[in-house]
Amino acid sequence: MLARESVAATALVLEDPGDLVADRVVVGDARSPETVAQALDGVDGVVHLAAIPTPLDDPPEVVFGTNTLSTFTVLDAAGRAGVRRAVIASSQAASGIPFAAQELHPVYVPVDHETPDQVADAYALSKRADELTADMVARRYGMPVAALRYPFVGGLDERLRDYADAVARDPAEGADGLWAYLETRDAAEAAWLALLCPADGAVVMHVAAPETLVPEPTLDLLRRYHPGTPVRRPIEGRAVPYDLTAAEQVLGFGARHHVVGRPEPT
Numbered sequence: 689m690l691a692r693e694s695v696a697a698t699a700l701v702l703e704d705p706g707d708l709v710a711d712r713v714v715v716g717d718a719r720s721p722e723t724v725a726q727a728l729d730g731v732d733g734v735v736h737l738a739a740i741p742t743p744l745d746d747p748p749e750v751v752f753g754t755n756t757l758s759t760f761t762v763l764d765a766a767g768r769a770g771v772r773r774a775v776i777a778s779s780q781a782a783s784g785i786p787f788a789a790q791e792l793h794p795v796y797v798p799v800d801h802e803t804p805d806q807v808a809d810a811y812a813l814s815k816r817a818d819e820l821t822a823d824m825v826a827r828r829y830g831m832p833v834a835a836l837r838y839p840f841v842g843g844l845d846e847r848l849r850d851y852a853d854a855v856a857r858d859p860a861e862g863a864d865g866l867w868a869y870l871e872t873r874d875a876a877e878a879a880w881l882a883l884l885c886p887a888d889g890a891v892v893m894h895v896a897a898p899e900t901l902v903p904e905p906t907l908d909l910l911r912r913y914h915p916g917t918p919v920r921r922p923i924e925g926r927a928v929p930y931d932l933t934a935a936e937q938v939l940g941f942g943a944r945h946h947v948v949g950r951p952e953p954t
Contacts, residue, residue, distance in 0.1 A: 689876040700727040700738070718758035724765045733883045734774040736762045740811070743787050748810035755814035760821050767829030775882040776822060778835040778892065780930070782815040784808050786864045793914040798921060799866065800931035801837070801892040819892055826890040834882035834939075835892045839868035839930075841875045844945060848872075852947045855901045863913040867900035868928045871945035881939040893934040897943040899926040 690697040691709050699710040700718060716723030718738045728734070739755045740746055746754075759776060766774050783799065784806035785792045795804050807813050815837075822833035840862075842848030848869060855862035862868075870878075878895045885891070900906055906923050923929055935941040 689880050728769050732772045734766045735879045736776045743809045743811035752810040752814045756817045759818040763825040767825045767831045774833045775879050776835050778837045779815045780839045781812050784812045794917050796918045796920050797929040798931040822890040833890045837894045839896045841870050843872045852901045859902045866929045867902050868896040874943040878941050881941050894930045895935045896928050900928050
């Protein structure tokens with residue numbers, strides 16, 4: 689994405705795979721102030737995606753500690769360094785629903801950034817803490833930060849296709865994520881647009897493909913899997929039950945790569 693826009697990029701990674709399309713590669717941990725300072729040298733925008741992406745494979749203290757410390761270290765250092773703008777990967781899981789030990793349902797739909805959360809796991813808590821860190825940094829340093837609440841992300845020829853097939857066969861598989869997804873190229877596009885975002889302060893936005901992975905009406909799915917959840921606004925057809933208005937209006941973002949029943953626009 690940055691190469692497409694002819695923007696020089698520095699990549700901070702735990703291990704260098706050797707094929708990164710970046711002008712400079714810094715190898716190290718995003719929790720390390722020294723490593724982050726090295727990566728930030730000469731940088732005027734930051735996209736922070738480093739995180740343990742699930743609470744299922746590591747102890748909760750490792751998930752929460754790793755995610756929150758890396759986000760704090762990167763954003764605080766960027767603010768002090770005078771970086772122009774930052775973007776962080778938050779998650780739909782900030783709602784608390786996807787990884788909850790018990791069955792939970794949205795307080796209402798479409799879900800937006802003001803929907804009360806029901807955090808009950810270390811990953812969800814880390815993402816809410818990351819969003820609060822963005823608030824603090826924007827307030828302290830005047831550096832705008834966009835927190836993008838990503839859904840399930842993957843390439844059409846990779847894990848997303850397998851997930852889409854599983855959810856289409858059994859919608860219960862995707863009920864905790866409200867059957868939402870975003871293709872990898874669209875996820876990168878959203879981050880790029882967020883770097884160009886004119887908004888001040890810290891903003892939280894949901895980004896997702898506009899339709900679900902299931903080839904049946906969303907209201908039917910909601911009645912079946914979240915029967916007590918109030919529907920606050922009309923949800924037509926297979927529309928994803930997340931409020932994408934902020935990303936559309938503030939970023940000008942709309943997903944272009946679709947999985948089910950949506951030909952890619954030309």
